[in-house]
Amino acid sequence: MADLQDELHATTEVGELDDLSDPFTPRPAPRAPLSDPDTEPLERAHVILAAHPVADGYSGLPWALRHLSWYDLELGESSVDTDVPRMREGHVGALFWSLHLPESIGGDRAVGATMEQLDLVKTVVAAHPEGLRLAETAGETTDAQHCGRIAVLLGPAGAAALGDSLGILRSLHSLGLRLLTLSGVRWASEAGLTRFGEEVLREMNRLGVLADLSGASDDTVRRALAVSKAPVVCTRSAARALRPHPANLPDDLLAELGAAKGLCMVPLTAEQTGPSVRDVADHLDRVREIAGPESVALSGTYDAGTAHPQDLADASCYPHLIAELLRRDWSEPDIALLTWGNVQRVLRGADFTARAARERREASTARISDLDG
Template sequence: MARLLRSFVPALVLPVLLAAAPAPVGDAAVRRAEAVLARHPVIDGHNDLAWEIRDHHDAAVESLDLSAGTDRLPYPLQTDLARLRRGHVGGQFWSVWVPADVEGPRAVEMTLEQIDIVRRLVARYPRDLVLADSAAAVRRALREGRIASLIGVEGGHQIDGRLAVLRQYRALGAAYMTLTHGRSLDWADSSTDAARAQGLTAFGRQVVAEMNRIGMLVDVSHVSDATAAAAIAASRAPVIASHSGARAVADVPRNLPDDLLRAIGARGGVVMVNLYPAFLSRTWRDWDMARTAAAKATGVPANLYGPKAPLPLATWDRAHPMPRVGVAEVADMVEHVARVAGRDHVGLGGDYDGIGGTAPEGMAGVDGYPRLFAELVRRGWREADLAKLAQGNVLRAMEAAEAVARAG
């Protein structure tokens, strides 16, 4: 989740500019991409719909109609069943996120509430969704034509320092845990906070070992470089970055340097590319930070964009147009990760509904993946590598983690 920049990330922004553009009629690359994705649907590593349902829809799963277009709601969402189908999403890791400043037993309670939202969501749409906590369950869902619904816990603070809580999350279906979020812990450091553990402490290594033992993927999105390196070294199973990017392309702390991309690949892991423009383009991030500073200077909120922007910001926006970030920039990031880590070690973790209306142009919602795959087709990607990007790499990492757990 792109929550570390939430103070200047909108939930509603420029829907016209960011609307998905229709594909050219008769575009051979689009036709090929659609055919590839029909055979190899995307397994997306990160989606924050559960938090959005909680935060803006009163956790009312039963009264929120995901079979309708949620982009037309008063508070629009980037995810609904029709767009998941159009985007050829065959598996989704639903993030169960708790703000990093929520600690102790309340963090555990809120995590359980988030898991409850995911499970109720799946129960409401049994023809479309099915819970999955293993690679075999995902493959079964794909054969049935249903969307495998996996759970990812987005922050080690959510276990409240207790391995028993970690085990219970796994028992409830969680398939990965991100070791930190926006704040450092006593046992692991965040990429956006001062170090406390200097990597991983002895307890941090215990957490990794227990995750290996119970078949839970270790996720290094959000962690510091030192913590990522320590986790990769400590883990007997492949490590993933569920929604990250490459620092060489966009120099921001949340992205990974090339040496860590290589290390994740060398150990069989997967780096799943985040679609938040700040992680795709330093130019975009610098623009948004300048916009936030302008908002602060004039005493207006920074998270209102387009026609909802207060007059001082609307004036600022006219003088400082938003930099364009689109499908080409996403493809650039995918290709860099693939070059450095290897095409066997790149995936997709869109962070939809955690990035608000700031998704790349042409990929405004979960239905945007065919456009990315069409762009990669134009760049010469073959079906075998597109299939790995879509699902093969993350399934292989899951199977490897499960094998480590079986071996004890």
């Protein structure tokens, strides 16, 4: 273990947030430049976000771009909710690009279509080098932000993309996949995780692929929290007590998620959180109260075919939400955790767990027929 720790510390020069020695213990967020409390909340929001940009947990941009014959995200693209100018205006520093597919695409087609989505993301990022940069780790995400680029992370992908094969999971990881949603397949269903599903999760831990539990059944969430050695995330989940959407989490699961140092990324959608910026802030208040300030983050869910609350129409609008939180007396350190710090902690935790797991576990050769019959 000493050798492992030496290796981990040897990589920390890429950014001040990359100390992996104890990734599951929340650290105090770096202070944003102190702003005058008498300053208008929107102006203060811009000051805080300039120091602690948004790590946005979910973007449907890849699928939206498939339907455009031509686009320029660096110049600006009115056909979508997300482009580089609007992300800069909204102080977005990192963005998870979804590889999810329409429900009509399943089986073997899901594997190939996911690979095409992944290839599209890489092609889009390569075509916009002044604004975007691919990243896989917390350090690379921080480096991209320091270089004035918006970090693009691959995922979540749907569990159907694996085709029940751990070999495909490893292949997707080697291509940069960072998030996999555990729902919609027979080994992660309403009944919870099967034995093969648990083996998939262990292999994800070994690789450093985060488990996304948004849309998973309550039983799957509970079992994943028990099995996973790395933090888990819910990329599009708000508080079910405030809005009874099936992807939102009840209070007891929010408490369990917080106890496990997982992350609930509250979506900016009218369907899940409500029609106004105040409704979104209500959900953030609730998640912070129950799960804790270290377990709440943001998920724009732009370009995913959903309506957005008033004043949060596109990726430029994050300052309006932060201004509302300032009016509710959120502290600058808690906002810094919400926008950037908590996602960095989870990325570090996944990498730390993977490095430790690879010391004691070989790649799994399990097949679904062996474990689930």
